Amino acid sequence: MIIYNLFPLLAGPFGKWEPHFKRAADMGFDWIFINPVQKPGYSGSLYSIVDYFQLNPLLVDPDSKLSPDQQIKAALATADKLGLKVMVDLVINHCAFDSELTRQHPAWFVQENGSAAHPFCMEDGHKVVWGDLALFNHQHSSDQEGLYRYCYQIVEYLLELGFKGFRCDAAYQIPGHIWGRLIREIRQKYPDTAFLAETLGCTADQTKQTAQAGFDYVFNSSKWWDFNGAWLMEQYQLVREIAPSVSFPESHDTERLFQEVNGNEAAMKQHYLFSALFSAGVMIPVGFEYGFRHRLHVVNTRPSDWEQPNADLCEFITTVNAIKRQYTVFQEECPTTVLPYQNPNILVMWKASAKTHDEALIILNKDPHNHQYFYAENLGTYIQAGAPLMDVSPEYAMEYIPRPFSYDLRPGQAFVMVTSRDHLPH
Template sequence: MIIYNLFPLLAGPFPDWTPHFKRAAAMGFDWIFVNPVQALGDSGSLYSISDYFGINQAFVGPGSSSSQKQLRAACTAAEKLGLSMMTDLVINHCAIDSPLVQEHPEWFVMKRGKPTNPFCVEPDGSKVIWEDLAQFDHRKSTDKDGMLAYFVSVVEHLADLGFRGFRCDAAYQLPAEFWQSLISRCRAKHPDIVFVAETLGCSPKQTKSTAAAGFDAIYNSAKWWDFTSPWLLTQYALTRSLLGSISFPESHDTERLFSETGGNLDAMRQRYLFAALFSSHLMMPMGFEYGFRKRLHVVNTRPKDWEEPTIDLTDFITQVNGIKQGSSVFGSEGPIEQIPHPNEAILILRKKAAKGCDQALLILNKDPHGHQYLHIDDLYALIDAPPPLHDLSPDWPMDYLPTPFEFDLGPGVARVLTTEGNKRP
């Protein structure tokens, strides 16, 4: 899956989504992920859902068409462009002022007669409590069957509106048994439906348990890798044989990369290429292609926050997506090894296809600010597959790869070499 995250508060009403679909399809994306579009509680946060069967009126455009008809029409427009639609499934919690709290108090974690707020612990040890949310009790509720049936009906309702996939928010906080039941029941009616688990910030044990619950993919932490420490490859190896993972250069939960890097175009290109080629799946939020700097906000972002583009990465993104689409190595969760190089500013990864004998080398300048000299005595000593290697690099691809191999790697620049024949996009 090559996923374009259409952030609805920035995109605006449903009828305004089609130009974003067209741009995403032209860049080679095949999925659109939309954050929640359901009716919200008083806090106005996209992730504080009050009515799972209602529609957020902020996304309803003018005209006589109902909100559901407008959403269905948007999903149909995406499908006509070859795009599958995915949305959030937020069932770890709901809005504290949702009618569900009064109608089904047995579904919630209660303390002194009041619903408990979910929380998280930040890396610095501080505790963040979301007071606008009520925590569902998926472990000890006296009516787990009723709650499960309710959320199955939510999925089926959203599937009827046109969504083919679901990003399961905070999936690791729910029991694996719950997910197994929900996924199997939903697939009985919709066999091709896709479920993706949001697992960022959880322990390795939680990651593996969630991954084995029937999901199609989980998220990985490649965005935060320093290109050196072993933890990312350890994380990747933990689940790669179970399911695919999704990399991203930034998300709606992070700072904008263009702002984070001080407007470094080379860092943008470096991080996008690495995210695209590291794991089997990829996600990019809208605005990344134009170097937007304003962080996406689940309450305050509005269409007026659309920025005047300062850069245009659409051609580069299209090229990298094309490399990914045409590759059994970069489109699968095959084994990855880090190969040492005398120049510590150069990263060399060898990735193998999950099936078959094809392999690839990703040689990356870790430094997004300066040039690095690359020298390899024998490229073919780095692979254990039959030659030749083909150069699919987006920058200055070579028709012939000499031995020894030398190259001046510009800031953040990569060489992408593969045994998969000449499939250059």
């Protein structure tokens, strides 16, 4: 999955989505992810849904002759014509605190002092409570079947609007057997529906347990990797045989990378290339390709927050996406190893497809500010294949690979090399 996250509050009404879909398709994305489109409660947060069967008034064009549902169906039909599938956030761990559901079906909610409880999390030892949300009680509700049937109807409503998949918000907070049943029963009627589990902040074991419910993908934490620690590879190896994962250099929940790296384009390219080629899936939010600096906000963002481009990474992203599409080794969670190298500022990563004979070597300058020197007597010693390596790097690719191999890597630059083994790995 090569996913472009179109943040609806920045894109505006459904009728204005087409240019964004077109740009995403031109860059080689095949999926669009849209954050929640249903009607929010008093807080205005996209993730605080007050009515699951009405659309967010901010996304509806009041002057259109089409009904709100017809407007979004028309937008999704446009994406379909461009060869794009669209997934939407599925938020069924909680709803808006001011939803009628809390009064009509109190048994569906975790109760606290006589009313629906708010979800919370612990951050640095402090309890953070979301006062605008009410927590569904999937685990112990006295009306589990009623709550389940309601969630099924939500999914079916979104599928009938034209969505083809779901990013399941806070998936790890809903019991696996409930996800398993929902995924299984939806697919009986809508066989090609994709389900992605949002598992950020989980331990690798929690991620593994969530993935086992039948999700197509989970999201990994490579965004926070410093190219050095052992934890990312440990997490990757633990989960990779259960579900493939999606990497992202930034998301709607994080600061903008362009802001974090102080406008360093080399760092932007380095992070996108790594995210795209590390795991089976990759995702960027709208504006990443233009170096937007302002963080997306689930309440306050508006179309007027669209920024003038600070950079233009469209061509680079298009080239990287083409590499990803062309080689199977970059489309699966396959055996992946960080190889030792004497210069700590250079990452040497080996990947071998378990499905085909593809093998890949990525040599990446971790330093986005300075050149770093790389030398190898024979690059062939890093791979298992007998066939020669071929340089398919998005920039500065070599016609042939010399022996010995000696190169002064530009800031953040990466070599991407592929070859083919004689035999599949055991």
